[in-house]
């Protein structure tokens with residue numbers, strides 16, 4: 145489950161993440177992951193603050209030396225499936241849509257997930273409980289079809305198991 149931080153903590157959380165990982169290119173993803181974990185997504189304001197803090201820590205003014213631009217940080221946040229740039233539900237349901245899972249019952253499971261949640265890929269329910277996403281191979285094709293809910297991986301999932309699995313997440 146994502147730990148939803150209060151908006152007022154945004155500055156403190158972003159600054160702590162940058163100080164923890166440092167102001168260098170290898171730290172960008174860990175910093176973004178940490179922010180994403182705290183909020184469930186990466187608010188635009190967090191990207192702006194992270195860039196400022198990175199440059200402050202790097203000891204150069206953003207105008208003098210471009211360590212990283214807001215656009216580059218946003219690009220990273222948009223590229224990696226484990227990072228989210230839009231507000232998400234309390235729980236992220238990620239369904240593997242790659243071929244090996246698809247042929248092991250994934251097609252039927254995907255239909256059931258959409259019907260059960262009444263969501264399509266990319267949507268969040270009105271109560272903010274679940275966000276549904278598709279992802280590429282999660283690296284556990286031997287137990288397909290596979291669903292990842294937050295940090296919990298479920299393999300060999302049959303449609304009739306869905307209700308019990310989803311009931312664990314409030």
Ligand code: FES
Pocket residue numbers: 240241242243244245246280281282283284285286288290
């Ligand atoms: S294809 Fe689904 S985990 Fe690899």
